[in-house]
Amino acid sequence: MDFVKRLTSLVQDPTRYDLAHTAIAEVQLRAIDERFQHNKSRIKLLAKRADDAGIEQINSFEEAARILFPHTAYKSYPESFLLGSKWEKLSRWLATVGADTIPDLDYADIHDVDDWVAQLEARGVYVSCSSGTTGKSAMLIANAEDMNWCRVEAVAAYSWGSGIVPAKDRRMMGLAPVASVARNRVTGESYIEALQDPTTEPFTYPVPPITVGSLTKMVVLRKKIAEGSATPNELADFERTSAERQASLAKAAEIAVQEMIDSRHQKLHVTGMWASLYDIAKRVRDAGFSASDFNPENSIYVGGGLKGAALPENYREFVYETFNIAPERNYQNYSMQELQSGMPRCQKGMRYHLPPWVVPLILDKSGDNLLTGQSGEYEGRAAFFDLSLNGRWGGVISGDKVAIDFRPCACGAKSPSIRDNIARFSDIEGDDKIGCAGTVDAYVRGIND
Amino acid sequence: MTNTTVAAPFFARGSLVEGNDTVQKSRDLNVQFATPALNLDSLIHPRSEPPPLLNVSTAEIIEFLVEGGKWIADSGNPHMSACFERMAATHILPRSVIEAVSQHAVLYLNKEILQRELEQSFPDPQALDRWVPRTDFTGKTSFIRAFGPRLIHILPGNSPGVAIKSIAQGALVKAVNLFKMSSADPFTMVALLQSFADIDPQHPLVKSMSAVYWRGGDDTTERSLFRPQYFDKLVAWGGGEAINNLVKYVGPGFQLVSFDPKSSISMLGREVFESEDSLLAAAQSACNDIMMLNQEACAASRFQFIEGNKEQVDRFSELLQQLIAARAEASGDFRPIEAGMRDEIEALMLMDDDYTVYGDLDGKGIVIHSDEPVDFHPINKTANVVRVESLDDAVQYVNVATQTVGFYPDTRIADYRDRLASAGAQRVTRLGEAGGSTIGNPWDGMYPLHRFVQWVTHEDGFTQTQ
Numbered sequence: 042m043d044f045v046k047r048l049t050s051l052v053q054d055p056t057r058y059d060l061a062h063t064a065i066a067e068v069q070l071r072a073i074d075e076r077f078q079h080n081k082s083r084i085k086l087l088a089k090r091a092d093d094a095g096i097e098q099i100n101s102f103e104e105a106a107r108i109l110f111p112h113t114a115y116k117s118y119p120e121s122f123l124l125g126s127k128w129e130k131l132s133r134w135l136a137t138v139g140a141d142t143i144p145d146l147d148y149a150d151i152h153d154v155d156d157w158v159a160q161l162e163a164r165g166v167y168v169s170c171s172s173g174t175t176g177k178s179a180m181l182i183a184n185a186e187d188m189n190w191c192r193v194e195a196v197a198a199y200s201w202g203s204g205i206v207p208a209k210d211r212r213m214m215g216l217a218p219v220a221s222v223a224r225n226r227v228t229g230e231s232y233i234e235a236l237q238d239p240t241t242e243p244f245t246y247p248v249p250p251i252t253v254g255s256l257t258k259m260v261v262l263r264k265k266i267a268e269g270s271a272t273p274n275e276l277a278d279f280e281r282t283s284a285e286r287q288a289s290l291a292k293a294a295e296i297a298v299q300e301m302i303d304s305r306h307q308k309l310h311v312t313g314m315w316a317s318l319y320d321i322a323k324r325v326r327d328a329g330f331s332a333s334d335f336n337p338e339n340s341i342y343v344g345g346g347l348k349g350a351a352l353p354e355n356y357r358e359f360v361y362e363t364f365n366i367a368p369e370r371n372y373q374n375y376s377m378q379e380l381q382s383g384m385p386r387c388q389k390g391m392r393y394h395l396p397p398w399v400v401p402l403i404l405d406k407s408g409d410n411l412l413t414g415q416s417g418e419y420e421g422r423a424a425f426f427d428l429s430l431n432g433r434w435g436g437v438i439s440g441d442k443v444a445i446d447f448r449p450c451a452c453g454a455k456s457p458s459i460r461d462n463i464a465r466f467s468d469i470e471g472d473d474k475i476g477c478a479g480t481v482d483a484y485v486r487g488i489n490d
Numbered sequence: 491m492t493n494t495t496v497a498a499p500f501f502a503r504g505s506l507v508e509g510n511d512t513v514q515k516s517r518d519l520n521v522q523f524a525t526p527a528l529n530l531d532s533l534i535h536p537r538s539e540p541p542p543l544l545n546v547s548t549a550e551i552i553e554f555l556v557e558g559g560k561w562i563a564d565s566g567n568p569h570m571s572a573c574f575e576r577m578a579a580t581h582i583l584p585r586s587v588i589e590a591v592s593q594h595a596v597l598y599l600n601k602e603i604l605q606r607e608l609e610q611s612f613p614d615p616q617a618l619d620r621w622v623p624r625t626d627f628t629g630k631t632s633f634i635r636a637f638g639p640r641l642i643h644i645l646p647g648n649s650p651g652v653a654i655k656s657i658a659q660g661a662l663v664k665a666v667n668l669f670k671m672s673s674a675d676p677f678t679m680v681a682l683l684q685s686f687a688d689i690d691p692q693h694p695l696v697k698s699m700s701a702v703y704w705r706g707g708d709d710t711t712e713r714s715l716f717r718p719q720y721f722d723k724l725v726a727w728g729g730g731e732a733i734n735n736l737v738k739y740v741g742p743g744f745q746l747v748s749f750d751p752k753s754s755i756s757m758l759g760r761e762v763f764e765s766e767d768s769l770l771a772a773a774q775s776a777c778n779d780i781m782m783l784n785q786e787a788c789a790a791s792r793f794q795f796i797e798g799n800k801e802q803v804d805r806f807s808e809l810l811q812q813l814i815a816a817r818a819e820a821s822g823d824f825r826p827i828e829a830g831m832r833d834e835i836e837a838l839m840l841m842d843d844d845y846t847v848y849g850d851l852d853g854k855g856i857v858i859h860s861d862e863p864v865d866f867h868p869i870n871k872t873a874n875v876v877r878v879e880s881l882d883d884a885v886q887y888v889n890v891a892t893q894t895v896g897f898y899p900d901t902r903i904a905d906y907r908d909r910l911a912s913a914g915a916q917r918v919t920r921l922g923e924a925g926g927s928t929i930g931n932p933w934d935g936m937y938p939l940h941r942f943v944q945w946v947t948h949e950d951g952f953t954q955t956q
């Protein structure tokens with residue numbers, strides 16, 4: 042892994058976002074091939090894709106683009122494995138997308154998917170899960186090396202993007218529920234390690250842990266309704282649990298609001314999602330507090346997009362102004378579940394910068410072809426090769442539409458950068474299809490989601 | 491991928507409306523079509539005027555439909571050939587398949603068929619033509635009329651045949667009909683109506699039909715149009731978002747007649763393996779049902795539950811894949827497999843202990859042999875053969891979305907039909923015959939014509955008391 046290491050060893054190097062694509066392209070290509078040679082016999086899906094494409098060695102970015110995994114590859118397990126508690130089979134599926142041998146588990150002791158995840162984790166295999174309220178959740182496999190990487194990379198990227206040198210002098214305020222999956226826990230710990238003032242306690246959003254099991258519960262119930270095996274009592278129970286959860290979320294928001302007000306004089310680092318941040322900011326304002334009441338050195342990190350929440354147009358400014366967050370202490374980062382490294386936004390150019398271990402492979406809208414020979418800034422479907430990934434394949438095609446530029450950014454950094462107007466293709470294009478052929482999905486009325 | 495824009499005119503109560511005011515996008519394919527501006531007022535038949543067809547006899551309507559059918563099937567019909575030309579650019583199915591389907595659908599415009607349709611749907615079809623007298627056991631008399639309704643038909647986009655059937659059924663019940671076309675086929679309905687107008691542009695049938703396109707879910711249009719002051723019933727195909735959108739307009743005086751989205755399956759007994767001949771016959775029949783409209787139809791089989799041991803079912807699956815591939819090749823219809831399904835099949839290929847996959851991910855026909863149904867909806871020449879110990883074990887997979895269940899051998903149907911109906915299935919056939927229905931039979935759990943009309947009574951009191 043010489044070429045991979047040449048790039049990943051720059052994780053804390055001050056020049057890491059200042060490397061022009063042309064200067065490192067050759068090393069990146071060789072590094073991708075290193076990963077490919079190492080993994081092609083280990084990741085079954087990769088072996089199949091490479092075989093289908095007739096690729097034995099990666100000599101060009103075009104070839105690399107032909108063996109990227111779509112994000113849906115991590116959702117390809119049969120749901121019946123979850124529904125029918127077929128954990129051994131789920132492990133076998135996991136092995137098709139993972140690079141490491143799946144260890145033997147004590148299957149007799151596995152009663153739900155959380156047990157399965159816990160046993161894997163105890164044996165060095167980390168499964169994270171994306172939340173899909175109606176659709177399937179992606180299950181992303183990673184190993185201990187990946188966790189170590191996240192521990193270092195996340196805070197390093199934060200520090201570059203926000204310009205804040207971690208000094209253990211802030212109170213961490215988690216203002217949104219965070220999924221309790223390995224990757225989030227690890228990065229959360231490293232942020233606390235770097236930023237948290239040891240004389241205070243970090244504030245964690247007071248809700249029960251959101252586990253892989255709770256994330257997939259809805260999916261499983263939906264399938265049961267479709268099959269006709271869910272009983273009305275079971276649904277009523279679920280509705281009650283949902284109502285309770287809603288109530289506890291509302292309670293958590295109240296507690297968070299009070300906590301923000303109480304700690305307004307401390308130097309804070311606020312994290313969360315836009316919807317909950319806006320809600321809490323609004324309540325803080327309603328309680329009569331605003332920017333002048335908060336510490337002017339507060340910083341913020343917001344994860345993810347709007348996720349369908351309908352907020353007023355100025356929601357960002359509203360949040361910043363409420364908590365007195367200066368523009369330069371507003372950290373933004375572009376990444377996705379399927380990758381593990383981030384692309385921090387710079388202060389001056391307001392663009393997301395690619396580190397040398399994240400290789401841009403921007404495709405056409407269909408995702409079939411690498412866009413080549415472009416000049417200036419150009420748009421396409423985001424796809425990347427994250428050379429830092431060990432436990433699974435680093436090449437991923439996303440559903441995002443991005444505008445990338447390989448020229449130096451206004452901030453001076455020479456790395457390729459992405460404009461801050463990322464959209465999802467699925468949000469841009471709707472459809473109004475009707476046919477007589479359809480599935481039982483159309484017969485499942487929305488359960489409280 | 492092409493970016494040509496084709497013209498899609500409207501038809502408003504007997505008149506062709508042309509114009510390129512709005513450019514629309516077709517489903518599935520990256521094709522655009524241009525429509526005239528939508529004049530909502532032109533689509534409304536005022537309630538102050540009875541439906542144009544009210545006093546045209548059903549016999550005369552049938553005659554006109556049959557005559558129209560001949561002209562539609564005529565190779566010299568310029569509207570239809572222009573329509574096929576445009577369809578070839580917008581539809582996911584190849585032109586040859588669309589033409590064959592249309593030719594087949596025109597056969598519905600047959601005197602015998604249309605008469606039987608009426609006889610099966612109404613205890614007394616006379617009620618469509620006049621006020622029919624009846625007297626109850628107390629001696630009270632009245633007259634009953636199956637009155638022509640005002641219908642909005644939300645047409646599906648996957649089968650050109652539905653357009654012809656919708657015209658015929660709308661005409662038979664003497665309805666005022668507004669057809670909302672689909673973005674997958676904004677042409678056929680207008681071409682058909684133009685063909686009828688060629689025969690007699692002033693015919694009440696022509697005057698009572700309109701066909702337009704707007705993007706499904708468009709609030710401005712739907713909120714304005716979907717009102718009981720203008721229409722009685724919404725006749726809608728489809729489910730999910732499309733139907734959820736429509737349901738919000740349903741209320742007093744504005745009802746929904748829904749043709750629900752369906753999928754179909756096959757059930758094969760161990761008799762399949764009695765001989766080479768039976769194996770071949772069963773596989774051929776299964777293939778026929780799977781490949782209906784190249785698996786775009788609701789009656790097209792998706793899952794084939796089969797009794798047998800692993801080796802037997804492997805043989806069946808392999809044979810089935812060859813037959814599907816041959817059918818696909820003959821139709822010239824190659825479309826890449828949609829990415830989500832592709833990923834799932836690929837994962838199954840890698841778990842080869844539990845799943846055996848025949849064929850490749852090239853869109854030319856693929857069969858997955860498994861012990862339980864796959865999660866995804868098999869489409870585009872994809873079959874999932876599910877091995878069961880007994881067909882009893884397959885009944886659990888029948889649900890409210892199940893339309894047709896094809897059986898081999900048909901002698902086993904009687905043992906299963908009650909259980910299948912109870913689970914939600916609507917139609918049981920011999921394997922290989924999912925495509926054909928007995929004339930006048932119910933559809934989607936109802937007699938649609940009977941549901942369309944407005945039943946009106948004229949109470950006449952005790953006129954004959956002594």
